[in-house]
Amino acid sequence: MRMVFRWYGEGNDTVTLPQIRQIPGVEGIVWALHDLPAGDVWPLERILEVKRQADSYGFHIEVVESVNIHEDIKLGLPARDLYIDNYKRTIDNLAKVGVKVICYNFMPVFDWIRTDLFKELEDGSTALFYEKAKVDDMDPMELVGKIAANPEFTMPGWEPERLKRLSQLFEAYKHVTEQHLWDNLRYFLERIIPVAELNGIKMAIHPDDPPWSIFGLPRIVTNQANIRRLLKLVDSPYNGVTLCSGSLGVNPDNDLPAMVREFADRIPFAHIRNVRLYENGDFIETSHRASDGTVDICGIVKAYHDTGFTGYARPDHGRHIWNEECRPGYGLYDRALGIMYLWGVWDSLQNNRREAAR
Template identity: 40%
Template sequence: MSMEQTWRWYGPNDPVSLSDIRQAGATGIVTALHQLAVGEVWTVEAIEERKKIIEDAGLRWSVVESVPVVESIKSGAADRDHYIEVFQECIRNLGACGIKTICYNFMPVLDWTRTHLEYLIEDGSTALRFDSTAFAAFELYILKRPGSNADYDEATQQKAKAYYAQLSEEERLTLQRSIIAGLPGSDKNYSLEEFQQQLDQYKNISEDQLRANLSYFLEKIIPVAEESGVQMAIHPDDPPRPLLGLPRVVSTEADAQALLQAVDSPVNGLTFCTGSYGAHPANDLPAMVEKFGNKIHFLHLRSVQREADGSFYEANHLEGDANMYQVVKAVIKEMRRRKAEGRLDDQIPMRPDHGHKMLDDLRKKTNPGYTAIGRLRGLAELRGLEMGIALTLA
């Protein structure tokens, strides 16, 4: 028994095809109905159509990533109950179609944030990077978010000012586009004014209020998930720190504990992303797997190389600051424990998360972090690591 090896696929328009994925050795697909507008019901017909495409390619739709949580739900707006009902209907329909794991996130406005989408690594490949100084330069001198000066000390402001000053106009635009790429539906060219309008939805929302809104959401959806036989797996904040004046509530071990306790149910669980949790130096990844193992429904395995100022870049899967050996060892022990208990979810789905842009992919247009060759390398390394550990534990 091993982790279920899955692969994120962005649908028929993804430059990485289902045939490519099958050749890489994955058996499961992680995808979503990206063609539908945020807040729209996923009908049984639309789900079955996508499922058939995947199964006709000899693969299985293992995990949904993601059913979007609209901003009204996160911000607690007046129409949130309507959108919660839509989300409930999506859960029911996915469960009826036999898709039993849903990954989602509760990050305000941005699903993820990076300042560089092609950061050059010593070996000539490129990686995703979050640079704290570059981000401060964007917030202070490009976006000019009201009140942002209060979030940075004088030394950081001066460093960011100097960084901004040496950027060309094209480089400033690239930085802006890289950050806005984390907006859901970011193939649209958002202006700075439109971006600020998104942020303004949260100007009076504290961390405690966002946490309360998450609890309200869980109280509404988890009973539906239980009835539908679906596991809900929340993705952590990426990066795990407050940004742009926005609160964050899924960044640390304590955050994970709080949300699991908010609604105590076997289906209220985690997407354990070793990259997102690993970007926070206080998070002990192997210990968290041991502590929350019975509520881990989905795994994103990647590693980041942290820097003292909070910057980081995506390292190779078995390098960086994540102790991937101990993480995978803890996962194997958890799966064996589940099997001994007779649980049906004893094979946890895993996908190699992100990957360097390398070799022939350097000449191709790809989704940031989701190249074929970089993830192929990651999957191969993780597969070998898991096999080696499993044999030593036999």
């Protein structure tokens, strides 16, 4: 397991590279050019700038998250070929600095969805929270208002230029079914995977968050059967998945350790986080400690260990603790604690293996 840490860039993150360097076992940063609109080519000079920043602290930049997909690709509109060509050029540029994995998603209109960015937990910390009844009754623009009320931080998947077109996007998706979305994803992958393979970069799709339809929009990367179907669309080791225990884990029917074992050779990147589910369909993100949530974090890490996982992993969303003011879900302290919890589980498994071999 190769530990990495998501960093939003100089001047765009309360967490600094010197701070990340002090977290044991972190070897690289997970990054992106967050100011560029979906569909633009990532300029090589901007990519090299991030590389220089990371190099100065001994980090690699082998994992990128997210090179976002333009909506015309998801909708299957005529302009999609232009945006796919731009995506290919970005892949070429990323390969020049040694990128090995691109994490992306194929969620229509919205990326992740929460109703409260700072819901208080029993211990006084706060975390991202999803209230099912509120989403069921909420106007999408109300949700946009909540996210836009936090203007000091960029929120991936909630880019202002996309949200300005919200009503047009909903109209465009009015007759788009899950099958249409599958067809458009296949079209994208058939053209992108050969380029990724030539460049030695693995494409790793992120599951839908949460893994069900929101506001009537189709979502397709939601469970074990759908991931199996996704990997068969283009059956290549360069067509993979970013297995996110938090996204998939909010559906109690999803068996995360079983997914790790089945898809082990197609998981180049893992997001590991915990959530607590409630009977009414609400959920809140918790510490990484297994007993604090509903997700079997220990079982998931064991599955990675048992299958000889050598891919990249990062602690995903953390709580906001010790009065830290930070991007929702992306502070320093709780994610650093999460890393140490994950290393503790991993090291215990390593030690047990050594003892058994004696």
